[in-house]
Every structure is written in C-alpha cells, then in structure tokens.
Amino acid sequence: MTTPLVELDGVSKYYGTVRALEGVSLEVHAGEITCVLGDNGAGKSTLIKIIAGLHAHDAGTFRVEGRDTTLSSPREALDLGIATVYQDLAVVPLMPVWRNFFLGSEPTRGRGPFKRLDVRHMRATTRAELLRMGIDLRDVDQPIGTLSGGERQCVAIARAVHFGAKVLVLDEPTAALGVKQSGVVLKYVAAARDAGLGVVLITHNPHHAHLVGDRFVLLKRGVMAGSHTKQSLTLDELTRQMAGGSELDDLRHELERAPAPTRIGGHDVPPAAAG
Numbered sequence: 476m477t478t479p480l481v482e483l484d485g486v487s488k489y490y491g492t493v494r495a496l497e498g499v500s501l502e503v504h505a506g507e508i509t510c511v512l513g514d515n516g517a518g519k520s521t522l523i524k525i526i527a528g529l530h531a532h533d534a535g536t537f538r539v540e541g542r543d544t545t546l547s548s549p550r551e552a553l554d555l556g557i558a559t560v561y562q563d564l565a566v567v568p569l570m571p572v573w574r575n576f577f578l579g580s581e582p583t584r585g586r587g588p589f590k591r592l593d594v595r596h597m598r599a600t601t602r603a604e605l606l607r608m609g610i611d612l613r614d615v616d617q618p619i620g621t622l623s624g625g626e627r628q629c630v631a632i633a634r635a636v637h638f639g640a641k642v643l644v645l646d647e648p649t650a651a652l653g654v655k656q657s658g659v660v661l662k663y664v665a666a667a668r669d670a671g672l673g674v675v676l677i678t679h680n681p682h683h684a685h686l687v688g689d690r691f692v693l694l695k696r697g698v699m700a701g702s703h704t705k706q707s708l709t710l711d712e713l714t715r716q717m718a719g720g721s722e723l724d725d726l727r728h729e730l731e732r733a734p735a736p737t738r739i740g741g742h743d744v745p746p747a748a749a750g
C-alpha cells in the first residue's frame with residue numbers, strides 16, 4: 476500500500492446552514508485516475524475547491540502525501556503540487572498559446588533595466604511540451620481563443636504537467652464537448668496519468684469515467700452514494716447509478732400504476748370510470 480497523494484477522510488463543508496458536503500472520503504494515487512460523479516448540486520465543485528485551496532474544509536481530514544493539511548489559498552495548493560483546471564479555464568483568448576502556457580510564471584532574461592520576457596524560450600518550450608504530450612500545434616503564436624474547447628483543455632493539461640504538478644484536478648473537462656473532442660481530451664487525461672500524476676476527474680458522464688477511471692466516487696446531495704474501484708464496478712452499474720438507479724425504478728413503477736386516461740366524448744375519464 477502506497478501513501479495516497481491526496482486523501483480525504485470524512486470531509487464536510489457547510490455554507491452557513493447549507494450542507495454542501497458531508498463525510499466524503501476519497502483517495503488519489505500517483506499514476507491513477509479518481510473519478511467523482513454526481514448530479515447538479517451534488518457537491519462536486521465544493522470538493523474541488525477544497526482540494527484546490529479555495530475553501531477550507533469544516534470537518535474531517537485532508538491529507539496531502541500523508542500529512543494533515545488545511546489549505547488557505549490556491550497558491551498553497553500549487554506549492555504542494557496540486558494543479559486545478561477549471562471549466563472556464565481562465566485563459567486570455569487574444570494572447571498567443573505560448574503566452575497562456577506561461578501565464579503567471581513567465582521566464583525572463585537579463586537583469587535590472589535589461590530584464591525582459593524570454594519569448595524565444597517560451598515559444599520553443601510550449602511547442603516542445605505540447606509535442607511531448609502528442610499535441611502537434613502548427614502555430615503556437617495563434618491566439619488561444621482560436622483553439623477548440625478540447626484543444627484548450629489539452630494545453631491546460633500539458634501546462635500542469637510541465638510545471639511539475641503531482642496532482643491534476645479537472646472540473647468536467649468534457650462537459651461541453653462532442654464525442655470526438657471528448658475522446659481527444661480523455662487521451663491527454665490518460666497521458667497525464669501515464670506521466671505519473673494523480674488525477675481527479677469530475678464528470679457527469681459514466682462512459683467517460685469508466686473508460687479512464689481507476690476509482691469512482693459517487694456523490695448525491697453532498698453525501699457519498701458509493702465508492703468503487705474499477706474491478707468492482709461495471710459500466711452498466713455505473714450508468715444505472717448515474718441515471719438515478721433506484722429512483723428510476725420507483726418512477727417506472729409509478730408510471731406503470733397510472734395508465735393514461737381514456738378519452739370519452741372529449742373529456743378525460745379516469746380508467747376506473749371508463750372500464
């Protein structure tokens with residue numbers, strides 16, 4: 476048993492009296508993908524914000540490489556090697572790809588009044604790092620806004636790998652994408668895993684989760700509705716749980732018990748009276 480890169484144990488988070496998360500546990504291991512699935516309002520974003528250092532948790536234990544931690548800023552999370560890619564990506568659309576790749580960590584050359592951005596290095600490194608992930612961008616000078624949503628996700632993943640992240644957290648990276656683009660993004664998520672990172676993948680899509688996931692945590696209204704490893708969970712079962720599993724069964728029963736009213740003379744007549 477290796478120490479997880481990130482481990483939550485019974486973590487809770489309240490917004491005033493709103494219970495956003497209660498008793499949530501998960502593990503993120505190097506070279507593995509932990510998927511977090513859940514409906515709207517399940518607490519997925521809250522969970523990310525705790526791992527990313529935006530919110531401190533209220534109860535439970537949060538360990539980073541075995542050490543008890545309460546993060547008080549995203550900078551602190553980054554310093555511990557936790558990189559988070561948000562859905563809106565926070566890029567500057569009109570700036571070149573290379574500029575976005577180094578945003579906030581620009582290398583410089585020269586000293587004092589001669590200090591300037593090392594543009595040549597940034598261009599070359601961006602191109603090389605993207606190539607290393609298997610992304611062949613012909614022109615790293617093009618504004619990042621001209622890339623597709625999927626390509627931008629890929630650049631963000633390559634960036635996290637380049638800057639030495641140990642843990643990569645992705646908030647619904649495939650939510651707005653078509654089938655083909657989703658596949659491309661999942662390929663780079665897998666590439667980050669193969670580079671040895673521990674990945675947290677938030678998604679609505681059980682198919683995407685099952686394709687790449689090693690561990691699965693299901694959230695429902697802030698509490699855990701299941702925690703599985705790949706060996707213990709089939710795609711069918713995951714899909715069923717995401718579709719609302721037992722709720723759907725209940726609904727099916729109710730719908731069966733209420734046959735459509737029969738129309739007589741333009742008025743709805745309940746089945747009993749019609750029979």
Ligand SMILES: Nc1ncnc2c1ncn2[C@@H]1O[C@H](COP(=O)(O)OP(=O)(O)O)[C@@H](O)[C@H]1O
Nearest residue numbers: 490493495513514515516517518519520521522
């Ligand atoms: N800043 C906030 N203040 C108050 N309630 C919040 C805040 N953020 C989220 N919530 C509530 O916490 C619950 C979980 O939200 P969230 O983590 O965004 O879920 P998800 O990302 O799975 O849709 C929801 O009931 C939501 O309304």
Ligand SMILES: [Mg+2]
Nearest residue numbers: 516519520521
């Ligand atoms: Mg959310």
